Amino acid sequence: MSDxxxxxxxxxxxxxxxxxxxxxxxxxxxxxVAAATEETPALLSPAAARKGQDGSAAPSETGPFVARALANxxxxxxxxxxxxxxxxxxxxxxxxxxxxxxxxxxxxxVLSESGSNAADAYRSGLAALDTYSRYTRGGPFIDLxxxxxxxxxxxxxxxxxxxxxxxxxxxxxxxxxxxxxxTWQGMFGDPEYGGNVNFVGWDLLDYPGVRLGVxxxxxxxxxxDQLEPVRxxxxxxxxxx
Amino acid sequence: xxxxxxxxxxxxxxxxxxxxxxxxxxLRGQAPTTFIVExxxxxxxxxxxxxxxxxxxxxxxxxxxxxxxxxxxxxxxISQDFGAGRPPPWVHWIIYNIPGDAGGLPEGIPFxxxxxxxxxxxxxxxxxxxxxxPAYRGPAxxxxxxHNYHFAVFAxxxxxxxxxxxxxxxxxLAIEGHVIGQGDMVPLYERQPMNxxxx
Numbered sequence: 205m206s207d208x209x210x211x212x213x214x215x216x217x218x219x220x221x222x223x224x225x226x227x228x229x230x231x232x233x234x235x236x237v238a239a240a241t242e243e244t245p246a247l248l249s250p251a252a253a254r255k256g257q258d259g260s261a262a263p264s265e266t267g268p269f270v271a272r273a274l275a276n277x278x279x280x281x282x283x284x285x286x287x288x289x290x291x292x293x294x295x296x297x298x299x300x301x302x303x304x305x306x307x308x309x310x311x312x313x314v315l316s317e318s319g320s321n322a323a324d325a326y327r328s329g330l331a332a333l334d335t336y337s338r339y340t341r342g343g344p345f346i347d348l349x350x351x352x353x354x355x356x357x358x359x360x361x362x363x364x365x366x367x368x369x370x371x372x373x374x375x376x377x378x379x380x381x382x383x384x385x386x387t388w389q390g391m392f393g394d395p396e397y398g399g400n401v402n403f404v405g406w407d408l409l410d411y412p413g414v415r416l417g418v419x420x421x422x423x424x425x426x427x428x429d430q431l432e433p434v435r436x437x438x439x440x441x442x443x444x445x
Numbered sequence: 446x447x448x449x450x451x452x453x454x455x456x457x458x459x460x461x462x463x464x465x466x467x468x469x470x471x472l473r474g475q476a477p478t479t480f481i482v483e484x485x486x487x488x489x490x491x492x493x494x495x496x497x498x499x500x501x502x503x504x505x506x507x508x509x510x511x512x513x514x515x516x517x518x519x520x521x522x523i524s525q526d527f528g529a530g531r532p533p534p535w536v537h538w539i540i541y542n543i544p545g546d547a548g549g550l551p552e553g554i555p556f557x558x559x560x561x562x563x564x565x566x567x568x569x570x571x572x573x574x575x576x577x578x579p580a581y582r583g584p585a586x587x588x589x590x591x592h593n594y595h596f597a598v599f600a601x602x603x604x605x606x607x608x609x610x611x612x613x614x615x616x617x618l619a620i621e622g623h624v625i626g627q628g629d630m631v632p633l634y635e636r637q638p639m640n641x642x643x644x
Contacts, residue, residue: 335639336639339500339639340499340500340501340502340503340639341502351557352502354556354557355502355503355556358503358556358578358580358582359499359503359582362576362578362582364499364503364582364585365499369638369639370639
């Protein structure tokens with residue numbers, strides 16, 4: 205997606221927040237994401253591994269990341285996808301990132317519901333991303349530095365990885381945009397769909413929440429930046445069921 | 446210091462047009478002097494290393510310059526391909542607010558605007574390239590084609606404090622009338638299928 209001047213969006217979360225008009229989002233202390241079970245073996249994110257977290261449910265500043273094995277991707281594909289969405293919206297001083305928000309679970313649901321074509325697009329795209337990383341940066345995507353990961357993703361985003369013959373189907377930019385769109389949806393969509401765990405995406409945007417009405421007092425509080433956000437799924441309201 | 450090139454105004458204007466792709470940037474009625482632009486890793490007329498393209502690490506290449514005109518207070522660099530873009534040129538890189546006493550640019554300028562610039566070019570900022578990104582992105586011409594990549598360096602008589610993210614036209618407009626010297630180098634690049642790369 206490009207803006208009115210044809211410029212590509214930057215991929216940093218800071219710019220994402222600026223675009224969303226949510227400057228000044230406060231640091232958050234979310235509840236922990238559900239821990240893995242024996243039935244759903246866990247993968248630790250690189251960020252979590254660096255912090256020495258073991259995937260237990262102990263709360264931390266940003267909450268521990270636990271990615272359940274996905275139904276539609278192999279463990280290796282899940283690792284690559286995990287590293288990619290972790291760079292699209294990383295956990296940082298502004299708050300939890302895409303992994304904390306359960307974006308992987310959201311994407312897995314999307315793949316389950318949208319048929320095999322989407323899953324095939326993910327599989328071929330993730331394989332091409334890894335091949336491109338090995339050819340150009342000398343190692344698999346998950347092992348690259350975050351700087352090189354970002355550099356790879358920029359090249360994928362602008363389509364520069366396409367002509368290299370590494371297997372992107374329909375252009376590397378198409379793959380990037382598909383994953384980016386799903387990441388955005390999983391981060392900021394209604395938690396009913398599997399992402400936005402503990403409403404961390406809405407907190408990041410200072411979204412006031414789903415409301416059935418807004419009183420004059422609410423409006424005044426909103427304008428004074430004192431409105432208490434509602435943290436309920438739209439599906440918690442009977443009229444949406 | 447390089448001597449002033451004494452040629453007629455139409456010739457100078459023609460040279461400026463060739464170098465900048467249409468914008469007139471020199472001081473009114475004066476010819477910008479030319480100076481030398483080099484690179485420790487690239488040569489005009491020769492293929493540039495793959496690491497300066499998306500077939501490699503896509504680092505910005507190092508540049509050096511010498512013979513700047515007296516009175517140079519700041520520099521700006523535009524990397525562009527006159528064989529691409531609708532209309533040409535396709536812009537690969539823009540960097541400006543470069544201190545006048547800098548002798549060049551080191552390899553691998555950060556693409557993250559939050560990452561500080563190297564000390565020798567503190568204050569420099571990057572403009573938007575053809576992809577709308579304020580960063581260097583190297584050549585990726587269609588397979589089987591050789592393209593020329595112009596690294597144009599402009600010596601300016603004023604110390605600007607331009608905001609990041611200017612595109613080529615905005616930068617050329619901002620520095621119009623303040624270019625007292627120009628230089629460039631033009632390496633080549635041809636993309637190879639990646640299965641031909643050594644792993």
